[in-house]
Each structure stands twice: as structure tokens, then as C-alpha cells.
Amino acid sequence: MTLSVRLQREGPIAFVTLSNPSRLNAMTRAMWRELRDVFIGAAEDDSLRCIVVRGEGGAFCAGGDISEYPSFRFDIDSLRAFHEDEVWAGLQAMLDCPVPLVAQIDGACMGAGLEIASCCDVRLAGASSTFGAPIAKLGFPMAPREAALVHGAVGDVLTRDMLLAAGVHDAARLYDAGFLLKVLPDADVAAAAAAHAARVAALAPQAARLNKGTFAALHSIAAMLPTAYDYADSAEHHEGIAAFLAKRPAEF
Structure with missing residues (x-):
């Protein structure tokens, strides 16, 4: 059907x-x-x-x-x-x-x-x-x-x-x-x-999903704080900053 x-x-x-x-x-x-x-x-x-x-x-x-x-x-x-x-x-x-x-x-x-x-x-x-x-x-x-x-x-x-x-x-x-x-x-x-x-x-999918989570929790920000920075050592985080510093397009 x-x-x-x-x-x-x-x-x-x-x-x-x-x-x-x-x-x-x-x-x-x-x-x-x-x-x-x-x-x-x-x-x-x-x-x-x-x-x-x-x-x-x-x-x-x-x-x-x-x-x-x-x-x-x-x-x-x-x-x-x-x-x-x-x-x-x-x-x-x-x-x-x-x-x-x-x-x-x-x-x-x-x-x-x-x-x-x-x-x-x-x-x-x-x-x-x-x-x-x-x-x-x-x-x-x-x-x-x-x-x-x-x-x-x-x-x-x-x-x-x-x-x-x-x-x-x-x-x-x-x-x-x-x-x-x-x-x-x-x-x-x-x-x-x-x-x-x-x-x-073309941009970082993890960042997009985390941003959407933030938007969804705008009225309960405190609930997000325990995990808000868990992305610190993620591959996308490293790649986005490294690409910017190297003046090349990021590959996500």
C-alpha cells in the first residue's frame, strides 16, 4: 500500500x-x-x-x-x-x-x-x-x-x-x-x-542534533547541563576546529 x-x-x-x-x-x-x-x-x-x-x-x-x-x-x-x-x-x-x-x-x-x-x-x-x-x-x-x-x-x-x-x-x-x-x-x-x-x-550532523536538543529544552536548560559538553572529544568537534585552523573544508 x-x-x-x-x-x-x-x-x-x-x-x-x-x-x-x-x-x-x-x-x-x-x-x-x-x-x-x-x-x-x-x-x-x-x-x-x-x-x-x-x-x-x-x-x-x-x-x-x-x-x-x-x-x-x-x-x-x-x-x-x-x-x-x-x-x-x-x-x-x-x-x-x-x-x-x-x-x-x-x-x-x-x-x-x-x-x-x-x-x-x-x-x-x-x-x-x-x-x-x-x-x-x-x-x-x-x-x-x-x-x-x-x-x-x-x-x-x-x-x-x-x-x-x-x-x-x-x-x-x-x-x-x-x-x-x-x-x-x-x-x-x-x-x-x-x-x-x-x-x-554538509555541516556537522552531531552538532545539528545537539542544537536541536538545546532548542527542545529551552525551558529546562538545567536538565541538559550534566551532558551538555560530552561532545568535547568527539571526532566531529576535532575535525571542525582542525579544518578551520588549516583553512580547508571540514569533512564530516
């Missing part, structure tokens, strides 16, 4: 593609479970140096697949299980992945797509991309942990507008808010994301 969330390797770089093109890659329940499994597997692959997350067919992800909602959203237990055991499990697997993540954002990045993009370390978007979470129109709020994730990545002002007023914003506004690293012509986004991933992949 072809997965709706699939991982394709190109050397040390992987591309994770969200694929539900008839619905602008809206996330089904099965896709959330696949997202979780893909990123749990990626986290265990020490040869991976960067992952590009993208959508198929000119959109990133337009949200959740609303056609499934009547089958589970009106029961408190099944609704809780959906958000905590499926959606959050997928997002948590992304957050826990020690490999740097680059979001290649085309077209719609709404709701679930905004949450998935918020899990990435770097986000590049096409100029025509749109961002929001207009679920107030559907009569329900964003789940608490998902809202906290988006709030942390997008910022207070835009998150409140998206959730309280169903605000939808363009890429330029998200760049100004600090959510996006770059806004590019639509035709250039894929190449730019691949180039950024290649740049990350």
Missing part, C-alpha cells in the same frame, strides 16, 4: 511528502498515523542529516480532511483520542526527531498544515502561499497543545487573529512575524528548500 505520507531518500537528505492532492493534501486520520511512523523511523536513522517536508501538487497542506469529521468529532472520547493519540502523536514525533527539518511551503498552509510547518526548524515559502487556521468557522477551537505549538512558532498577534477571527495571511506577513526564513517566487521554492537542506547536510 502506498502511504499518504511518504519518505524518499536522496543520500543524507530525505523528502517527506504529504499526499492527498484531491483535497490540497488535507490530513486524514491515517495520514496522521503515517506521519508519526515516518518520523519515528527517521529519528532512528543516524545517516540522515536533513529532512524536507513538502506537499504534493502545489499545496503544502490545507488542514484536516473535514469529510471524516462527522464520524468522530461529536463524541468526547473519540475527539480526545483523535487530537491526543493521532494528531499530537504525529506532531510530537516531528518535534522529537533530532534531524533538522526544512518546510517547503507551497500554496495553502492552513490548520493542520500550519501545525506541521510549526514543527520544522526552517520554513521557506512561495510568495502566493497562504496561512491560517480558520476553524472558528467550523465551530471548534484548536486543541490546547496544538494551539501552544502554533502560538510559539507564529507569535501571539497572528495566532490570536487566526483563531479568534479566522484570519488568513499571506507569506509576506508570516515573514514579518518571523515564521518564515525566506519568501521566494513560487517556482523557486523547491530548489531553495533542497539547497538549504544540502547546506545543512
Whole structure:
């Protein structure tokens, strides 16, 4: 069976593609479970140096697949299980992945797509991309942990507008808010994301994973201190400094 969330390797770089093109890659329940499994597997692959997350067919992800909602959203237990055991499990697997993540954002990045993009370390978007979470129109709020994730990545002002007023914003506004690293012509986004991933992949993978661990622990730095300097005698540490002093490219 072809997965709706699939991982394709190109050397040390992987591309994770969200694929539900008839619905602008809206996330089904099965896709959330696949997202979780893909990123749990990626986290265990020490040869991976960067992952590009993208959508198929000119959109990133337009949200959740609303056609499934009547089958589970009106029961408190099944609704809780959906958000905590499926959606959050997928997002948590992304957050826990020690490999740097680059979001290649085309077209719609709404709701679930905004949450998935918020899990990435770097986000590049096409100029025509749109961002929001207009679920107030559907009569329900964003789940608490998902809202906290988006709030942390997008910022207070835009998150409140998206959730309280169903605000939808363009890429330029998200760049100004600090959510996006770059806004590019639509035709250039894929190449730019691949180039950024290649740049990350050429650098020290151990350092990248340690930096990601630091980012994840920003609110509990004390817990990191016992092991924060264990890399001192590592090969990558020696090589990076030796190469700089010798004025040659490092070989990681």
C-alpha cells in the first residue's frame, strides 16, 4: 500500500511528502498515523542529516480532511483520542526527531498544515502561499497543545487573529512575524528548500542534533547541563576546529 505520507531518500537528505492532492493534501486520520511512523523511523536513522517536508501538487497542506469529521468529532472520547493519540502523536514525533527539518511551503498552509510547518526548524515559502487556521468557522477551537505549538512558532498577534477571527495571511506577513526564513517566487521554492537542506547536510550532523536538543529544552536548560559538553572529544568537534585552523573544508 502506498502511504499518504511518504519518505524518499536522496543520500543524507530525505523528502517527506504529504499526499492527498484531491483535497490540497488535507490530513486524514491515517495520514496522521503515517506521519508519526515516518518520523519515528527517521529519528532512528543516524545517516540522515536533513529532512524536507513538502506537499504534493502545489499545496503544502490545507488542514484536516473535514469529510471524516462527522464520524468522530461529536463524541468526547473519540475527539480526545483523535487530537491526543493521532494528531499530537504525529506532531510530537516531528518535534522529537533530532534531524533538522526544512518546510517547503507551497500554496495553502492552513490548520493542520500550519501545525506541521510549526514543527520544522526552517520554513521557506512561495510568495502566493497562504496561512491560517480558520476553524472558528467550523465551530471548534484548536486543541490546547496544538494551539501552544502554533502560538510559539507564529507569535501571539497572528495566532490570536487566526483563531479568534479566522484570519488568513499571506507569506509576506508570516515573514514579518518571523515564521518564515525566506519568501521566494513560487517556482523557486523547491530548489531553495533542497539547497538549504544540502547546506545543512554538509555541516556537522552531531552538532545539528545537539542544537536541536538545546532548542527542545529551552525551558529546562538545567536538565541538559550534566551532558551538555560530552561532545568535547568527539571526532566531529576535532575535525571542525582542525579544518578551520588549516583553512580547508571540514569533512564530516
